[in-house]
Each structure stands twice: as structure tokens, then as C-alpha cells.
Amino acid sequence: MWQAPPAVTPYPREWLPALDLPAPGPQNRWTVLLRLLLLIPQFVVTWVLSVVAFFVTVVGWFGALVLGRLPGFAADYLSAYVPYETRVTSYLLLTHDRYPPFAFRTPSYPAQVELRPGELNRLAVLFRLILVIPAAVVQGLLYAGWWVVGWISWLVVLILGRMPQPLFEATAAILRYRMRYMAYLLMLTPAYPKRLFGDEPGEEPGGPVSATRPLVLSGAGRGLLVAFLVLGLLSGATSSITANVTSDDDDEVKQVTGPLRPGP
Numbered sequence: 001m002w003q004a005p006p007a008v009t010p011y012p013r014e015w016l017p018a019l020d021l022p023a024p025g026p027q028n029r030w031t032v033l034l035r036l037l038l039l040i041p042q043f044v045v046t047w048v049l050s051v052v053a054f055f056v057t058v059v060g061w062f063g064a065l066v067l068g069r070l071p072g073f074a075a076d077y078l079s080a081y082v083p084y085e086t087r088v089t090s091y092l093l094l095t096h097d098r099y100p101p102f103a104f105r106t107p108s109y110p111a112q113v114e115l116r117p118g119e120l121n122r123l124a125v126l127f128r129l130i131l132v133i134p135a136a137v138v139q140g141l142l143y144a145g146w147w148v149v150g151w152i153s154w155l156v157v158l159i160l161g162r163m164p165q166p167l168f169e170a171t172a173a174i175l176r177y178r179m180r181y182m183a184y185l186l187m188l189t190p191a192y193p194k195r196l197f198g199d200e201p202g203e204e205p206g207g208p209v210s211a212t213r214p215l216v217l218s219g220a221g222r223g224l225l226v227a228f229l230v231l232g233l234l235s236g237a238t239s240s241i242t243a244n245v246t247s248d249d250d251d252e253v254k255q256v257t258g259p260l261r262p263g264p
Contacts, residue, residue, distance in 0.1 A: 016191050017183045019176040020112040020210035024168040027097035032158045042088045053081045064125045064187050075117040078186045080104035083113035086179045093171050094157045117188050132185050135193040139181045142174045145232030169221030172212045
């Protein structure tokens, strides 16, 4: 008797590093007003940690070429560094009002990052710096675009005492993409950064985990994200043109105002 063949097991979906943020809530206007000043100690600590992360990554890159995965010490340190840097950036970008602690492990902190270091493709590790260029450009444009109008975002949050939902969605999308870019660059994941414009509703098995997992963007949130990309592109183009004009002017001044030398 004929029997139906067994159902084909669906191909496992690629897992991407996850960012959990709470929904936007009330913020203390004083901490919003002084946000940059309050973060100065964190900027110093993050810079020191980034210097260490650079050397750990270099050693880890050689180890990943041999082992096909990051050595244990490199995976442990970088898996702590990326969430730390992301927590500081999430506070800087006004997504919440809780000051980031000076600690690697903070299970009760509002912003959480889930990483799963594992097996890596050695060829992708070898050419990691080349492969990551498109993602680096995208995250650079997004980040620059956010800061072009960052003072407006700061003023809105200062006046309202909270971040509007569309601005929160766009900012969270930038923050998540930047975190995934860093995780890929530092070989903490084989998954290339993607899903910039959010996830589909109901994509997280078992229901939503946080306000950004899944991250579902409204039309206004997507529009802001596109605006940040365009602003970042315009900012980069303007800076490049200004630099070229300044360089040409300097060359012309050098030719015209050269030192006078007495003739024979």
C-alpha cells in the first residue's frame, strides 16, 4: 500500500543577535538635558574596553582561522564588550532613562543583547574586513543621519519627557543594526547584519519578548529610518565637497602667497 513520504524538515532559520529594549516610557528631563555630560565617564571606559577589544579581535581572528570558531577567551570578552557598548549607546540615543552600570553582567538592565558565538566559516573569517564593508557603510550612514538631527530628537524628548513611538522604532532599528554589525565584525556570529526595516508581526516564537523582539516598524518609523539614511548620505557628501573645496583653496593660497626670494 502506498504511503506518503515523510514531511520535509524545514530548513532552520538563521539566528540573528537579538536586542531587547523596553517600550518608550517617561524620562527625567534633567537627565535628558545633561545626557552627554553624564556619559563622559562611560565614554572613557568604553574607549579603554574598545582598545582591549581590538587586540582580542586580532588574536581571535587567527584563532578562528585555525579552529573555525573564536577561542574561548576571545568569545567571552567580546560577548561582554558588545552588550556593554550597546547599553551605553542605547542610553546616549535616549531610548530609555536608566544609566548604564559599570559592569559586564547586568541582567536587570532595560537594554539586553543576546549573542550566541559558535561555528564560523573560515573563508568568511579570512575576508571578514572586506565582506563587512557594505554593512559598515549602512550603519555609518544611519548613525550619522541620526546625529544630523540629534538635537531635534533631544529637544523633543526634553519637551515631551518621553521619546515618541516612531522615533523610538527608528532609533531602535539603528541600534539593533549597529549591534549586529559589531557582532559580525567581531566574529561573534556568522549571520550577516540584516532586517534593518524590522521584523514581521508574530515572528518571535512564543510571542513578543520585548518592545524590540520582534521589532515591528510602523509607516512613520520606516519613514524616519529612510530619512536618517538620506541625511547621513547628504552629510557625507557635504563633508566630502567641503573638504575638497578647502583643499583646493589651500593649494591656491600656497601658490599665490609663496615666499618672495630676491632676484639676481
